[in-house]
Amino acid sequence: MIRDVEVLVIGGGPAGLCAAAAAASLGAHVLICERDYVPGGQLVKQTHKFFGSEKQYAGDRGIAIGRRLIEEAHQNPNIEVLTEATVIGIYEDGIVTVFHRNQHIKIRPKRTIITTGASEKFLAFPGNDLPGIYGAGAVQTLMNVAGVKPAEKVLMVGAGNIGLIVSYQLLQAGVEVVGIVEAAPRIGGYLVHASKIRRAGVPILTGHTVKEAYGKDKLEGVIVCKLDEKFQQISGTEQDIPCDTLCLAVGLTPLTELCWQAGCEMAFIRELSGHVPLVDENLETTVPGIYAAGDVSGIEEASSAMVEGRLAGYAAAGSLGYEPEKAHERREAAAAELSELRSGPTGEKILAGLEKTAAKLAARKGEAKGC
């Protein structure tokens, strides 16, 4: 049996929940497929307060924002949330297949919003397969979701926002953080996060990398060394740092498998952290009716992911004929919010990336006209 759905949202994280709420607010019926046991995505473990403006709930903690979005989704009669539902295929005839609690479900959506988020990158170094070496996300899940103290003594790799925030949360959990190693010559995350953990006594070693990890059956320590301006290791600068856990926070990459499978035109955009689907001003991909919002179309903050979700939700519902004027108005407001969030120095990178995708999209349209 094939189930007909008006708007299918793939992924119940910040972008997906906001996309669903936006589309449902205009009257569209939405089904959210979330592969986890609970919706909320990364919000369920973000115990820190969010940046941004009131419109993105700034000053509230990520967990509280998640709770609010989930509650709103559950209370909205136009939204159905399917958990433990992994979307495994988008086919040429528009059928989407879902693996849900040991069952194979087929869905025929009129519109699909892909909000699958991102996955963590890994780092190559000798010994990186030792037990005790984690992605920062896993450590954060253990601590903040499962309530498990993940380590006694941690070395963090990466001084972007995730590395800085997870280091702070490790300290809050009573774990010793011996330092943060960052290959770049500068701290990449927000400096207020860096200052917060620095004044708790955690050194941040910029221009350093992991040379190797060692240990007999599990991690016992890490050799770090300095890097020159060409990111080459400088011999003689090695430092032995004993620790039981090494936490990697070396960036995210968009989770785009479904976009590829759906036939969306993709491009590698460095500023957006990997291969991303080309999307237009409505966040619609080159496959009509399929939208992409949040980290899947470029790694950015959760606040922007939520606004992107809303934008795609309004656009999708509007295109189905639900209050087109209101949809347009709200879409414009969301676009203005995004511009505001991205207007400062921290938004430069993402804007450069988006410019590249826009250029590629324009070139593609030009080609289509030519033939």
Add this chain to the structure above:
Amino acid sequence: MLIQTGIPSAEDILTVTPSEERFAKGPVAIAECFQKIPCNPCMMACAKKAIRVEPDINQTPRVDFDVCNGCGVCLTRCPGLAIFIVDKTYSDTEALIKLPFEFLPLPKEGQLACGLNRAGEEMGWFPVVKVIPGSKTNKTCTICLAVPKDLAMEVRNIRAGGYQDGR
């Protein structure tokens, strides 16, 4: 440098420090926020409109020291925990500083806590005058610490735990 170490420099701090004349008038908020990031809850928190993040949310906050009365609402609201209240009129020898704090255990009023500077270095043991618990949703606590006046612009944290009883 701040961007390499996370420690604001003396010059950075000077750019956000009120005059001694202003300090002599009572408590005041100091926003140690030096990077243009999209964020403005401090502005929204201030009932007196003493904090401006203008013309857009990517600017760093500017505190109007003549309007600010050091109430401390912005301190708990700031997502970056970058706002501190300093009252140099607390006593003849001591200043009262208010710090945002998110660690357990919390100190008790009257206990001594180990004060840390912006690099996390120990600055001495100082009496905890008051502990203001965080609100149900916000959760950030405020620690009021009495420090010698010359350390009012140095102490910015306390070590969690190991608090000592009595002066």
